[in-house]
Amino acid sequence: MPEKKPKTAASKLERLGLRSDGDLVLHLPLRYEDETTLVGIHEAGFRGGDSAQVEGEVVSAEIQYRPRRQLVVTIADDGGQMTLRFLNFYGSQVKQFEPGRRVRARGEVRHGFFGAEMVHPAYKMVGADTPLPDTLTPVYPSGEGLSQTVLRNAIGSALKRVDLADTLPPALLAKLNLPAFGPAVKLLHNPPPEVSAAALAERSHPAWQRMKFDELLAQQLSMKRAQAARRTQSAPRLPVVGALSDGFRRSLPFALTGAQQRVLAEIGQNLAAPFPMQRLLQGDVGSGKTIVAALAAAQAIDSGHQAALMAPTEILAEQHFRRIAAWLAPLGVTVAWLVGSQKKKEKMAALAQIESGAAQLVIGTHALIQDEVLFARLGLVIVDEQHRFGVGQRLSLRNKGDAARLPHQLMMSATPIPRTLAMTYYADLDVSVIDELPPGRTPVVTRLIDSQRRDEVIERIHAAAREGRQAYWVCPLIEESEALQLQAATDAHALLVEALPDLNVGLVHGRLKTVDKQAVMESFASGQMHLLVATTVIEVGVDVPNASLMVIEHAERFGLSQLHQLRGRVGRGAAASVCLLMYQSPLGDTAKQRLKTMRETADGFEIARRDLEIRGPGEFLGERQSGVPMLRFADLETDQALVEQASALADELLARNTPQAAAIIEAHLARWLGGREDFLKV
Numbered sequence: 001m002p003e004k005k006p007k008t009a010a011s012k013l014e015r016l017g018l019r020s021d022g023d024l025v026l027h028l029p030l031r032y033e034d035e036t037t038l039v040g041i042h043e044a045g046f047r048g049g050d051s052a053q054v055e056g057e058v059v060s061a062e063i064q065y066r067p068r069r070q071l072v073v074t075i076a077d078d079g080g081q082m083t084l085r086f087l088n089f090y091g092s093q094v095k096q097f098e099p100g101r102r103v104r105a106r107g108e109v110r111h112g113f114f115g116a117e118m119v120h121p122a123y124k125m126v127g128a129d130t131p132l133p134d135t136l137t138p139v140y141p142s143g144e145g146l147s148q149t150v151l152r153n154a155i156g157s158a159l160k161r162v163d164l165a166d167t168l169p170p171a172l173l174a175k176l177n178l179p180a181f182g183p184a185v186k187l188l189h190n191p192p193p194e195v196s197a198a199a200l201a202e203r204s205h206p207a208w209q210r211m212k213f214d215e216l217l218a219q220q221l222s223m224k225r226a227q228a229a230r231r232t233q234s235a236p237r238l239p240v241v242g243a244l245s246d247g248f249r250r251s252l253p254f255a256l257t258g259a260q261q262r263v264l265a266e267i268g269q270n271l272a273a274p275f276p277m278q279r280l281l282q283g284d285v286g287s288g289k290t291i292v293a294a295l296a297a298a299q300a301i302d303s304g305h306q307a308a309l310m311a312p313t314e315i316l317a318e319q320h321f322r323r324i325a326a327w328l329a330p331l332g333v334t335v336a337w338l339v340g341s342q343k344k345k346e347k348m349a350a351l352a353q354i355e356s357g358a359a360q361l362v363i364g365t366h367a368l369i370q371d372e373v374l375f376a377r378l379g380l381v382i383v384d385e386q387h388r389f390g391v392g393q394r395l396s397l398r399n400k401g402d403a404a405r406l407p408h409q410l411m412m413s414a415t416p417i418p419r420t421l422a423m424t425y426y427a428d429l430d431v432s433v434i435d436e437l438p439p440g441r442t443p444v445v446t447r448l449i450d451s452q453r454r455d456e457v458i459e460r461i462h463a464a465a466r467e468g469r470q471a472y473w474v475c476p477l478i479e480e481s482e483a484l485q486l487q488a489a490t491d492a493h494a495l496l497v498e499a500l501p502d503l504n505v506g507l508v509h510g511r512l513k514t515v516d517k518q519a520v521m522e523s524f525a526s527g528q529m530h531l532l533v534a535t536t537v538i539e540v541g542v543d544v545p546n547a548s549l550m551v552i553e554h555a556e557r558f559g560l561s562q563l564h565q566l567r568g569r570v571g572r573g574a575a576a577s578v579c580l581l582m583y584q585s586p587l588g589d590t591a592k593q594r595l596k597t598m599r600e601t602a603d604g605f606e607i608a609r610r611d612l613e614i615r616g617p618g619e620f621l622g623e624r625q626s627g628v629p630m631l632r633f634a635d636l637e638t639d640q641a642l643v644e645q646a647s648a649l650a651d652e653l654l655a656r657n658t659p660q661a662a663a664i665i666e667a668h669l670a671r672w673l674g675g676r677e678d679f680l681k682v
């Protein structure tokens with residue numbers, strides 16, 4: 001067992017990540033208190049509700065018991081008297097307030113029964129000539145058992161020891177209109193009273209701008225350097241766009257959109273390079289990412305290597321397998337398939353094919369990253385719906401390649417990311433965007449419907465089925481219990497089977513055996529099944545173009561991006577599609593906001609922007625942010641301009657390639673990241 005250490009100030013500081021003087025200097029105040037001025041007690045009495053600082057001699061101090069136990073101290077100066085009231089106090093405090101001693105107290109002034117009073121003021125005992133501070137008093141983010149005084153002292157002495165020399169040359173600062181580092185950081189720790197309190201609070205003061213810019217620059221530099229470092233690693237070159245790729249393109253029943261062609265060209269170039277591609281492919285739901293992935297795989301296979309495609313759910317992996325095998329198998333490609341719940345014999349056969357190299361393309365779930373999976377010559381890994389995977393999982397797939405010649409990586413995501421966020425958090429990736437939907441789609445009409453009108457909804461499904469169309473009925477995730485969720489889906493299924501006796505109504509959920517899941521999905525995809533009742537397992541990727549009606553039960557329980565994904569399951573064919581969001585009233589404010597957004601817009605970027613507003617970047621980005629230094633000071637919403645400037649300067653410094661530029665980069669990263677850069681190098 002580890003020895004229990006006494007909690008020294010140092011260990012408490014360390015828990016806040018404050019290990020060095022440099023860390024302390026960059027631990028910046030949350031806010032400030034103004035202790036620089038005193039007002040007379042009489043005058044303070046007129047400031048009801050406002051904060052004031054007064055000083056006076058103790059007249060009396062006594063413990064009273066009504067209405068409850070409390071310490072009541074009366075102080076006086078030349079002009080008047082005031083009561084200080086403490087509801088929680090120590091015995092030692094009572095002794096402190098000896099009549100005649102001087103107290104300086106700061107707090108909100110109230111008008112009590114006995115005149116002006118302060119409840120729980122901040123106070124200290126002073127002498128007749130104890131000076132007032134001439135700067136605002138910083139209040140720092142703190143941790144348990146760590147007082148502001150300890151923090152202030154530690155930071156104060158660190159400020160004296162640390163070299164505050166600027167990392168950026170004066171000419172550059174002048175161009176960026178930013179102040180020098182040393183004076184800026186000192187000002188933030190001890191701002192003189194004439195500095196605008198509002199500018200400090202809103203962090204718009206130039207000193208704050210400098211800190212935010214520096215922080216963003218460090219982040220951009222480190223991520224872009226990690227990206228550059230990747231260029232020095234080797235990867236197999238996959239330049240051949242040959243017989244397979246050509247045959248595949250010719251066999252497609254549609255023409256690629258301009259956006260698909262553009263991103264394919266970007267990917268194709270990366271694949272031909274001798275260093276590993278690290279590309280994120282973004283495209284709204286239904287924009288046609290799968291075909292791009294398949295064409296990228298074809299180029300890898302044409303170049304004599306294997307490709308692997310990993311999807312987050314079995315249903316999606318299976319669908320990819322069916323679709324892509326239908327495209328590529330006729331052209332002579334061997335496609336293998338690997339998921340967790342596969343039959344032993346089938347799995348052994350797939351593993352053997354992957355290891356011998358006979359399987360040129362492998363499609364599957366997390367099962368692909370198990371130890372037993374060995375590739376003969378893996379050249380390209382593709383991760384669909386990448387935000388569903390952790391950094392570690394994506395890395396494990398990449399590590400299935402040859403360590404000396406890393407496979408290229410293509411990550412796909414339907415969660416569009418606002419530009420500023422992408423610039424900050426994906427600065428180490430190349431990003432391609434499919435910003436165009438295939439032609440001939442009619443926009444999905446979205447309606448909100450009270451769940452009391454369920455019968456009308458069922459009638460609509462009936463009508464749609466009579467016209468040869470298909471529908472989804474999605475039951476919500478019940479987080480507390482998988483059993484409950486299953487029950488809800490089973491109940492809904494039973495109810496719909498009974499209400500729609502002449503229709504074929506199926507049910508799919510995560511607990512179903514793989515073969516059963518396959519059978520249900522196949523029956524729906526082939527058009528035999530009219531209505532598919534499902535849990536959120538169909539949220540990602542499922543593609544049945546003939547389905548044109550989506551019903552979401554308890555839509556108020558879903559997040560925005562989830563609703564957008566689910567709605568994206570319809571509107572994939574030419575038929576006009578409808579999405580019915582059934583809700584249970586009464587609705588809370590956030591739910592109202594979300595459903596309103598869904599009705600108002602179908603634009604994935606707009607939805608992402610509003611989702612980001614509701615949830616904040618950490619949650620929004622899911623697992624990606626682990627491994628990326630989080631921003632402490634910069635705010636991506638208000639500091640867009642700084643992000644752009646920092647990104648541009650990082651590019652410029654890295655491109656310059658001179659000893660001066662290298663020195664600037666080193667000094668800047670040392671100050672802002674200390675030794676914490678390593679985890680970025682994956």
Ligand code: ADP
Binds near residue numbers: 254284286438
């Ligand atoms: P997502 O980007 O959401 O993964 P998919 O790859 O599943 O989208 O594509 C959605 C649907 O659009 C599929 O049925 C696919 O065959 C079809 N599709 C893709 N590209 C085109 C295109 N250029 N023209 C017409 N249909 C296309």
Ligand code: MG
Binds near residue numbers: 289290384541
């Ligand atoms: Mg997809």
